[in-house]
Amino acid sequence: MAKHDLVVALDIGTTKTCCLIGEIDPAGKIEILGRGISPSQGLKKGIVVNIEEVVHSVEKAVLEAERMAGFDICSVYITVNGDYITSLNYSNHLKIGNSEREITEADLKKIIEQSKKSELFQGKEILHFIPKSFSVDGHNGIINPVGMLGNKLEMEAHIVTALNTILQNIKKCIKLTDLEIEDKGTVLHSLASSTALLTKEEKELGSILIDLGGGITSFVVFKHNFLSHSGILSIGGNHITYDLAIALRLSIQEAERIKIAYGSVNPGLIEDEQIEVNSLAQNNKIFISKKYLMEIIEARVGEIFSLINNQIENLKEKGIYLTNVVLSGGGALLPGILPFSRNILKLPVRIGLPSLFTGLPESYHSPIYNTVIGLLLYAVSQNNHKIYKNKSYNNNYFKKLINWLQEIF
Ligand SMILES: Nc1ncnc2c1ncn2[C@@H]1O[C@H](COP(=O)(O)OP(=O)(O)O)[C@@H](O)[C@H]1O
Ligand SMILES: [Mg+2]
Structure with a gap:
């Protein structure tokens, strides 16, 4: 066998x-x-x-x-x-010192090992070390410098670390x-999610994968086929549930139920109607406005996408332009999330499903x-x-x- x-x-x-x-x-x-x-x-x-x-x-x-x-x-x-996980783009260089000599695998290993020992990573474990590009004697954009002649090898890497x-x-x-x-x-x-979702072309052209989880929203950005940025926001779908529970005086369980059953982010699109819910305060059934429910949800989802938009704007300032957005995680199930997020991010958005x-x-x-x-x-x-x-x-x-x-x- x-x-x-x-x-x-x-x-x-x-x-x-x-x-x-x-x-x-x-x-x-x-x-x-x-x-x-x-x-x-x-x-x-x-x-x-x-x-x-x-x-x-x-x-x-x-x-x-x-x-x-x-x-x-x-x-x-x-x-x-x-948020104990952070990431950064890190540059390092290695003197080859002899332009007659070819850069070897051992040189690559050395520059990577040296980088990992940086004091920036003290008390942290490196989860992902992704060399993005190399330059030899100032000529950049080299994917694999092994076999090239040069005096100085430089490397740029995206490094994801976690507090030990x-x-x-x-x-x-x-x-x-x-x-x-x-x-x-x-x-x-979010890197795991992106492995199932982003196409090779999306990774090449520049895409952001946003994972809308329960307690956390996390994202990874790919450009020129490499992971170039990643980040974590400590807000997620559960915050919407807590907002509903507090504003409408519901149990967490009831708030989650009505979020899934009636929640959306299209307040402009619906006629208002009354929804029957179990009130925590009065311990009986009450009616709430569906429009009000949506306004509460929209405020929180709007906050999440505005924070993501700030990240996208920061990338633009560094010359990194994205061509599309892929949503993942339970938050992507919220009706209306596509037009809502497109409106804030001003980019094409799709929901990823492998x-x-x-x-x-x-x-x-x-x-x-x-x-x-x-x-x-x-x-x-x-x-x-x-x-x-x-x-x-x-x-x-x-x-x-x-x-x-x-x-x-
Ligand atoms: N149909 C839905 N509409 C809105 N939110 C949803 C829906 N289904 C699940 N969620 C929310 O998605 C979140 C869970 O997403 P998930 O990706 O499973 O999270 P995690 O990976 O953090 O466990 C919860 O906040 C849940 O309320
Ligand atoms: Mg998840």
């Missing part, structure tokens, strides 16, 4: 944790063997606030996926998100579930699953997946199954 590789993607979102076990056949085709979802608990804006709860959410999603696949997994790729102390807590939670994180397997949430792998049901065709799908594709692109040989159930599996059944009944 031909050997198949296995990759496991674990997206730890601010509202849900999602695990996909994918098998890659020798031709590179991906089939999903197991999937699991659990509500994310113990996290606040991407930061662990309760280890036990995070471990529980991860265990639940992983166990569900393992149960479906019929075997245990041992290592995963994970997503991380939160905070990142270690997420890593600890994964360890406590008996899982290992793959080498270079800690992936920026094609599904074999083994994924149609319910996964939603922007909320783009990240886990993208993470799996990212993992496959890393080319260091584990070879999977034996599909037999092991003891640990039965132990976990019993725990799982006890939890249900």
Whole structure:
């Protein structure tokens, strides 16, 4: 039997944790063997606030996926998100010192290693180090300088880092579930989403992927085929829910319900009508204006897109012009989001939806699953997946199954 590789993607979102076990056949085709979802608990804006709860959410999603696949997994790729993650464009140079000598792979390695040791990254872990371009003796725009003659090699890279102390807590939670994180397997949430969504042409011409999650909105910008900028705003769809709960005096659960059932960002387009809701204050049913509901939603969504627009304007000042915007995450499900965001960003906007792998049901065709799908594709692109040989159930599996059944009944 031909050997198949296995990759496991674990997206730890601010509202849900999602695990996909994918098998890659020798031709590179991906089939999903197991999937699991659990509500994310113990996290606040991407930061662990309760280890036990995070471990529980991860265990639940992983166990569900393992149960479906019929075997245990041992290592995963994970997503991380939160304002403890920062990114910057970093330049460095290396003196070759002899124009007769060709630049070698060893020179490239040296300039990258030197850069990683910069004091800028002290107390931080480098999640992504993406060399964007090189220049040799002042001639820039070189993609690969190996083999060229020159005295001075310069490199520009986009570097994404995470504060060590905070990142270690997420890593600890994964360890406590008996899982290992793959080498270079800690992936920026929005970068994972972009892997599933942005076309080669979009990455070349200049695009921004905006992931509208629960507690966080994050973005990545691609230009000339490279990740050139990334950023995180600590506002997301949950803030809309809290706004509704406070303004209309509703429970969080009721505010979320009416947001999903009646929310939109087209106030100009509708006739007003009254919606029946469960009031928290009066503990009975009251009527609220649908137009008022939309105004509250519009204020928050407007704030998010204005902040993103500031980022796009900053990029323009640096000579980086974008040609389109792709939306992802649960916030992209809000009716009216396309015209609303186009109006603020003054760019073409589309909602990103990747094609599904074999083994994924149609319910996964939603922007909320783009990240886990993208993470799996990212993992496959890393080319260091584990070879999977034996599909037999092991003891640990039965132990976990019993725990799982006890939890249900
Ligand atoms: N139909 C919808 N309309 C508006 N918001 C939605 C809809 N469905 C989900 N959301 C919001 O999307 C957010 C969750 O998005 P998701 O991408 O799953 O987040 P995360 O990755 O942070 O867990 C929540 O704030 C949720 O209320
Ligand atoms: Mg997400």
